[in-house]
Each structure stands twice: as structure tokens, then as C-alpha cells.
Amino acid sequence: MPRHEFQPGKLVAGLFLTATGVVYAGDAVGLWDIPWFAVIPLVLGGLCLAGATAVLARAIRGRGGAEEGQR
Template sequence: MLRHEFQPGRLIAGTALVAAAVIYGGDAGGAWETPWFVMIPLVVGGLCLAGAVGAVTGQVRRRGRPAPEGADADGHARTTGG
């Protein structure tokens, strides 16, 4: 049984930041030479992609959830006219 819901946006953000850390660590350790401007698009692009995936995931999960009792098809609460 899962203890929490899978969140792909956080997975993408973590992967991008770990990749940046590995690249920076290899450069600092002398394994290779990485220009400084490589990290900016990697980190910013990874975080933007993670945000977009998180937003899409939230919309998909909201659409897939059944409406609460006493709500119409759009999920709005019904009121008795007055």
C-alpha cells in the first residue's frame, strides 16, 4: 500500500537538481570542465518543467475526483432557490 500519492512534478524537480549537483561536483572534483552558464538553464528549466507537470497533475486529479454529495456536475453546491 502506498503511503503517499505519486507526485511527478517533485520527481522532475529532484532529478534536475541532482543532475546539477552531479555536474557541479564533477567540475569541482576536476573530472571535467563545465562552463558556469550550463547550470542556469538546467536548474531553471527543470524547475519550470516541474511546475508545469505539477499543474497538469493537479488538474487531472481534480477532474478525476467524483463530485461531493449535493453538488451538480461542475462540482458547485446546490442551493434551494429563495
């Protein structure tokens, strides 16, 4: 099975979207009361942080990182 390249931007985005789901699941169960618009800063903040993480990872790896792994 071929190994996939680690992409930290997707990891950060997934963590924030999972956290958003946990917050709304807790609201649905009745553990706490979350306003409907709380999803906006969670998702947008997570996507912005994921984009910054992806750019930083790309800068650290350099331009040839993706091409070197595809032999």
C-alpha cells in the same frame, strides 16, 4: 505508516537538481570543465518542467484528488 500522495512535479524538480549537483561534482573532480553559469538553464529549466508536470498531474487528477485521499 500512512502512504503519501505521489507528486510527479517534486520528482522532476529533484531529478534536475540532482543532475545539477552531479554536473558540478564532475567539474570539481576534474572530469570536465563546466562554466559557472551552466546552473541557470539546468535549474530554471528543471523548475519550469516541474511546474508544468505538477499542473498536468493536477489537471489529470481533478480537483477532488487531494480531498478524497484524506479520510
